[in-house]
Amino acid sequence: MGSTPQAAGKRLLGSELLAWRQQRLREGGRSADLDWLLDLGAGLRWTQLQRVWLDPCAPLRLDAELSELTRLWRLHLESHTPLQYLVGVCPWRQFSLAVSEAVLIPRQETEVLADLAIDLARSMPGRASGPLTWADLGTGSGCLALALAVAVPQARGLAVDCSGPALAQASSNLQRAGVGERVELQLGSWWEPVRHCWGLLDLVVSNPPYIPTAVLAQLDPAVREHEPILALDGGPDGLEAIRNLVSGATAALAPGGWLLLEHHHDQSDAVAELLGSAGLVEVICHHDLEGRRRFAQARRP
Known part of the structure; x- marks a missing residue:
């Protein structure tokens, strides 16, 4: 034997x-x-x-x-439990992120969002009033906040989530990477927890829930049965969270500050229209790894 x-x-x-x-x-x-x-x-x-x-x-x-x-x-x-949840680890960029069913599993396309955010942050001139300030709204595992904190160490960062367990997961990942002191964690919904920084945010990045409610039932069982619905369900048309983000941008962003969003592959035109209607300028669409328009950025005048 x-x-x-x-x-x-x-x-x-x-x-x-x-x-x-x-x-x-x-x-x-x-x-x-x-x-x-x-x-x-x-x-x-x-x-x-x-x-x-x-x-x-x-x-x-x-x-x-x-x-x-x-x-x-x-x-x-x-x-149908994702292996990332079973092992408790998800490789993403150069990081090995701890994950649980409290947070979305970071996707490869969101690495493109991180690249776009880092490029914007690095292109911004320094401010006499203090360091560049960025925020990650709906941080989940903290993947975007971690990428920014590592790539732009001189900046001040904020990470927001309405889920306490998700925020704890983000905190753990930031601490394990040694950048926990660079990021202020706030519990709450979208702009409200960073009200103390309204008018001072140079860059805000978000990967919000954007799946239309009716589409959730069509998702792979590994997603719909295990990943947090709170981080997936974007309302009837998938744009509920994005409307909240866009509507608060002119008040919360610093003059010249950028808002950078991930959205569903078929929402690009609608998101661009929302950004323009809110008074934001220089609306730019970006493609994901499969060539689909997946990201949008716009600037407060």
């Missing part, structure tokens, strides 16, 4: 791992997801897995027991 390791960090042969992988895939699921679980859940990087294929007789080590990985994989298949 072949030996099967039962303790984390114990050695096993590559052939044993490949046999285990084949057994799991016979139960269902995608090979890419299982390899992701091996990476984030057991410390086996993709390049290491390729070496296993080339030399299955070579020994290797995992950071988790195969029995635990099997449990997580079956739970993923049975309950």
